[in-house]
Amino acid sequence: TKIGIDAGGTLVKTAYRKNETILYQTFSSYNLGDVVSWVYESFENPIICITGGKSQLLSEKLNDSAKTVVEFEATARGIQLLIGEQYESLKTNFLFVNVGTGTSIHHVNDMEQQRVGGTGIGGGTLMGLAYLLTGVEDYARMVQLASNGDRGNTDLKVKDIFEGALPPISGDLTASNFGKRESMIAQYPSASDILAAIIGMIGEVIVTVSSQMAVQYNVDSIVYIGSSFRSNPLLRDIIDEYTRLAGKEPFFLKDGEYSGAVGALLSL
Ligand code: ADP
Incomplete structure (x- = not known):
């Protein structure tokens, strides 16, 4: 065999x-x-x-x-x-982003692949920060806890800064990951909130780097792979949403x- x-x-x-x-x-x-x-x-x-x-x-x-x-x-x-x-309809010109322990970005054109970038922010970052900030070591437990988390208790959105005034960009965008310092001091966020915020930050960084690479290499489609998406719909949803916001089409391979x-x- x-x-x-x-x-x-x-x-x-x-x-x-x-x-x-x-x-x-x-x-x-x-x-x-x-x-x-x-x-x-x-x-x-x-x-x-x-x-x-x-x-x-x-x-x-x-x-x-x-x-x-x-x-x-x-x-x-x-x-x-x-x-x-x-x-089958996916064109032969696309990026693939491998979100493993770290993240690696590749451009595929016809049968040629080239590594075009990456970031140390990846699945290992989730494991490490989750442990440091919440003490959770088990992967299944961390993604499960994160699914009930509320990033509103940790992350500062654009609309939080503008407080009702009309912001120049979408108010729902994250202005500062873990930036809600005042409200965190007033009430320390739960482990679930922290885990959701870590996953949010990782997803947003990955899309920010990847979508700019997509512009640079003139591709419309970004294929995301890696075990970091396992049992982790939160990461997938954030990356899906942010990739679309960046004007690119995300694909998640089974x-x-x-x-x-x-x-x-x-x-x-
Ligand atoms: P690598 O090839 O670098 O090992 P993977 O694509 O296998 O990378 O992804 C590793 C990441 O997958 C881990 O950092 C973690 O976020 C996630 N993961 C998914 N399932 C597990 C698991 N059972 N144990 C540990 N990590 C897991």
Whole structure:
């Protein structure tokens, strides 16, 4: 059996074919031994291709029997396959933004991909700031708590500054993330509010950087992938809304976080 593996900073994603469908699995990058046991216990003759930042490390644990490929190429290849299945109408000229532990922005034109930028603000920022500000360590718990949060208790909107006067830009835009200092001092926000505000800030920064790249490279569509969207509709909604406000069309690929693993599988 052929297996594609994307060993990232936080999560290891795997993809393999069974009958005509591709099956996916996720492991923690902190227990690469689990990946190795899974491979040897589940498959008789595994043929493996690995990509991602931890590919060297994982390859050594697999006794160097695996092929390795460059991550950006693999991801672009996987994305092309998933887009073909899900958004056939999507043109060949688009950006893809991989919101993983950090965020990486790529331009795809025909079959060529080029990394055009990125930001350290990503899924790892959520994990780290959530822990520092609320003590929550578990990902599922943090996204669940965030879903009940109110950013109105932490974030300053344009209309909060203009206090009833007509602002020159939409009053609903965030003027200052975590900028509602006075009201936070009056009443300390709940863990849910703080978590929602962290996710809001991350989403807004990602769109700000990505949409400017989209202008620079003259593309209308931005495809968002990465495990940071898992069980996190809040992040998705913020990015969806802000991307549209920026005049670009957002796409969220189903199983997009497995693009690298799919690309690795395709290179076998
Ligand atoms: P990488 O390839 O860098 O590991 P991913 O695309 O896998 O990046 O995204 C990692 C991010 O996904 C984490 O920083 C976190 O925000 C989010 N995430 C989703 N599910 C989990 C999970 N079960 N455990 C930890 N992080 C998760």
